Amino acid sequence: SGWKDEPLQVVYRNKRSELYAEDLRDMEDEQQNEYIREFTRQDKQRGFDLAQDALMRVAVLRTGEETYRFVWSFHHIVMDGWCLSLVTSEVFASYFAILAHKQPELAPVTPYSQYIEWLEQQDRQAASSYWSKVLEGYEEQSRLPQAKIQGKAGYQAERLDFDLGAELTAGIQRIAKRYQVTINTLMQTVWGLLLQKYNGTDDVVFGSVVSGRPADIPNVEHIIGLFINTIPVRIHSHKDSLFSDVMKQTQEQSIDSHV
Incomplete structure (x- = not known):
């Protein structure tokens, strides 16, 4: 109670x-498969209570003489x-x-507490003013077309795999190399320009x-721990901008945001 709103890492001596x-x-094979599907579904649904559960659980279901x-x-x-x-x-x-x-x-294990200590030493003011500058003057919201027209049943989750093929992949790598940007930057720029078209902006x-893993630790x-972070990427262009220029801006933003 003395910690108020301060987030804490609690490490149990024994848990x-x-x-x-x-x-x-x-069970027959089909019955086994059905049982495992249902077991997994219920396990997901159960979730975790952060206040009291062990945040990891393991189940071993024996399916045969030597299979589990x-x-x-x-x-x-x-x-x-x-x-x-x-971990595996x-x-x-x-x-x-x-x-x-x-x-x-x-x-030997490097404890997550070293990351917490590193976080404590960061200049929050500098980070805050950096992101304020990145987002300065941005008021709108980027939407996907048709996202508003949502059926009563909600979205249907689906996985779609798409192969770029050897030729297109080689072309992408060539462009990235020519302008000295990463493939990630190139893809983000393409996605940003596509979103611009969708939103008429x-x-x-x-x-x-x-x-989110800082190289200086x-x-x-x-x-072992949670490091990932979601950061904003801003893609800004003008009607006479060259794709390569927008891409270079994106690359610079990416480098600055990691410093």
């Missing part, structure tokens, strides 16, 4: 994690996508060591997710 095991070998389905759920506040490979390689390194009757040997802002790429 029981949740492990659930179930044997499904009595592993369901691993965690709250995003615990870690970002970058951490997935770190740690788990498997320990697993194989135990199988070989050896003591698992894990590399020469100035748009959209969010871009960045990894030693070993930052091995820290």
Whole structure:
């Protein structure tokens, strides 16, 4: 209660994690699949109570003599996508060591508290005035066409895969190289200009997710935790702007925003 609105990282000395095991070998294949689908759906629906739950839980569902389905759920506040490979390689390194009757040997851990300390040292005033300047004079809202005409049922989630093909990919890489910008900058510029056309304007802002891991923290790429951040990207052009100029502006904005 003495901390008021100050966000805190609480580290438990001991915290029981949740492990659930179930044997499904009595079921037929189709019944097993249906059971696992329903189990996963309910697990997602259950979510996490940040105030009291362990923010990670594991279920092992046995499907055969030597086959298991592993369901691993965690709250995003615990870690970002970058951490997935770190955690899985740690788990498997320990697993194989135990199988070989050896003591698992894990590399020393850099605690997330080092990132919190780094955050505390940042100049908030400088950051605030930087972003105010980036967004200065921007009043409108960038929308997608038809986004307002939403059916009563809401949106239908769907995944669409699209292949750019070797030729177009090579062309994109050539342009990025010629103007010394990243592929990310090129794509963001294209998306910005497309949004401009949709909105009948020469100035748009959209969010871009960045990894948020500061290079000045030693070993930052091995820290487990949530670092991602969504920052505004502003694409501003004039009727006689060249695409390459808009792209260079976007690249400069990207570099400045990371400093």
